[in-house]
Amino acid sequence: MEQRQPNEPNQPRTNSSGSPKPDAKPTPAQSQPSTEQRHGNQPRNNRQNVPYQDNRTDGNTAGNASPNRPERSFKPVPNQNQRENRQQTGRNDEQRSKNQRENRQPNNNQRPNEARQRDDARPDRERNSTNNRPSSREVMLSETSVRDLGNSNVQSTEYVGREDRLVIGISLGDYNGIGPEVILKALQYNRLQKICTPVIYGSMRILNRYRNLLNLKDWNLNGAQTIGQISHKLTNVITCWPDQNQDIQPGQVTPEAGQAALSCLRRAVEDLKNGKLDALVTAPINKYNIQSEEFKFPGHTEYLAQEFDVQDNLMFMVSETLRVGVVTGHVPLGRVRQNVTRERIAQKLHMMxxxxxxxxxxxxxxxxxxxxNPHAGEEGLLGNEEQDIIKPLLAELINKGELVFGPYPADGFFGTRAYKKFDAVLAMYHDQGLIPFKAIAFEEGVNFTAGMPAVRTSPDHGTAYDIAGKNLADETSMLQAIYTAIDVARNRKEFLELEAGALK
Structure with a gap:
């Protein structure tokens, strides 16, 4: 092999053809110390006589490492006494672990295996929705959270054109409750203008008082006398009663606030009936101070049913995770049983x-x-309504191809979260359905009136006089009520258009 002299310059070596040849790399044997170097250059026969085993498979001896591979290390082999000691130590460790397992106290907080398996096997509620358009809430949250949309630096990528923007009416409710506060918080900075045109039926003076009280002054409200004067760029306020000398008294029940709430509701319903609103969102009222010769109803739902000449409707509590309807609604508990009939249950199921x-x-x-009844009657031991009324009706509907199941005991049904398997739940009476609903989805729950020709929603809370005017009210339910009103109005319009097209 051609070698370079020590005094020669670093010229590239060439092969027989004259082309440059790369420098040779040191072999692994050259890059590692020899056996003698590792053992301090001692003669082989003078080293300590340590038993070893050769792990190599090429047959090379310890002193004759292959020049093309690194020399392998040797693993000392323990003698017989060392092996016996290690085996005894292993047996002792195994016995010690066994004793610890036997003496260990059971964990009372650990759930049974069958309970964990039941939770793992429980599927989420499946929705067979054919509507692929994002909901109004998804449009608002496409880039940021709802609370951040008030920031002037935030720009959303999706805006609804003016021709497609729905006009949503919002009645003020009892102005001494939290209605004005949650409305202002939900609409502040005109953040809902991207998807709708809000119109508050109330009083500019009352709302300005709450804006000052809650320090929500950095945005403008547009005052209008009629629905024809509203602006699609701002939040609008239509003043609904002439007496502007009234002052707010947060947390107080006054007849003036009740009559003002009725004036707002009457004006909003009039525009809703005339087709000037696409949906109505009602803030909470006090069912006592609103009573008068014109209003003798237990709530919004019954008043709207009369105004739209509807014989029956369904109180439908909805949220992202749960929907609950009730058969008897606002009926005293003593009269619930006489209202739970086969015809009434069938009618509510049809509306749902x-x-x-x-x-x-x-x-x-x-x-x-x-x-x-408790435990769904226990096969007649605790009541016969399930056997005589509910089960035969459900069997008839199942034979017609409807997906209805039950009757289920309410406590176990909600306790095991079985509601996640269904699109909706029909309860027999008010508290049976609304107590678990508000326990599960209070902040985001919405009261929707199904079976009406117009769309109406409201938050699932009341006037909350105890926190009125203290800047403590959460506007989430009001926001959800507005989102739901927009989505339902759009879905209903598309459904009716598809149904009309199918009939042609």
């Missing part, structure tokens, strides 16, 4: 199915029905 299809875009809704 129709609403899930046209208002929520679910083609084949799956509904759970609760029993009336």
């Amino acid at each position: 199915m129709q609403s899930l299809k046209q208002d929520f875009g679910i083609d084949k809704p799956k509904i759970a029905v609760l029993g009336l």
Whole structure:
């Protein structure tokens, strides 16, 4: 092999053809110390006589390492005494671990295996929705959270054109409750202008007082006398009663606040009936101080049913995770049983199915029905309504192809979160459905009136006089009520258009 002399310059070596040849790399044997170097250059026969085993498979001896591979190390082999000591130590460790397992106290907080398996096997509620358009809340949250949309530096990527922007009416409710506060917080900075045109039916003077009280002054409200004067760029306020000398008294029940709430509701319903509003969101009222010769109803729902000449409707509590309707609604508990009839349950189920299809875009809704009695009657031991009324009705509907199931005991049904398997739940009476609903989805819950020709929603809370005017009210439910009103109005419009097209 050609070698370079020590005094020669670093010229590239060439092969026989004259082309440059790369420098040779040191072999692994050259890059590692020899056996003698590792053992201090001692003669082999003078080293300590340590038993070893050769792990190599090429047959090379310890002193004759292959020039093309690194020399492998040797693993000392323990003698017989060392092996026995290690085996005894292993047996002792194993016995010690066994004793610890036997003496360990059971963990009472650990859930049984069957309970964990039941939770793992429980699927989330499946929705057979054919509506692929994002909801109004998803449009608002496409880039940022709802609370950040008030920042002037935030720009959303999705805006609804003016021709497609829905006009949403919002009645003020009792102005001494939290209604004005949650409305202002929900609409501050005109953040909902991207998807709708809000119109508050109330009083500019009352709202300005709350804006000052809550320090919500950095945005403008547009005053209008009629719905024809509203601006699609601002939040609008239509003053609904002439007496502007009234002052707010947060937390107080006054007849003036009740009559003002009725004036707002009457004016908003008039525009809703005339087609000038696409949906109505009602803030909480006091069912006592609003009573008068014109209003003798237990709530908004019954008043709207009369105004739209509807014989029956469904109180439908909805949220992102749960929907609950009730058979008897605002009926005293002593009269619940006489109102739980086969015809009434069938009518409520029909309205619920129709609403899930046209208002929520679910083609084949799956509904759970609760029993009336404790433990769903225990096969007649605790009541016969399930055996005589509910089960025969459900069997008849199942034979017609409807996905209705039950009757289920209410406590176990909600306790095991079985509601996640269904699109909606039909309860027999008010508290049976609304107590678990508000326990599960209070902040985001919405009261929706199904079975009406117009769309109406409201927050699922009341006037909350105890926190009125203290800047403590959470506007989430009001925001959800507005989102739901927009989505239901759009879904219903699309459903009716598709239905009309199918009939042609």
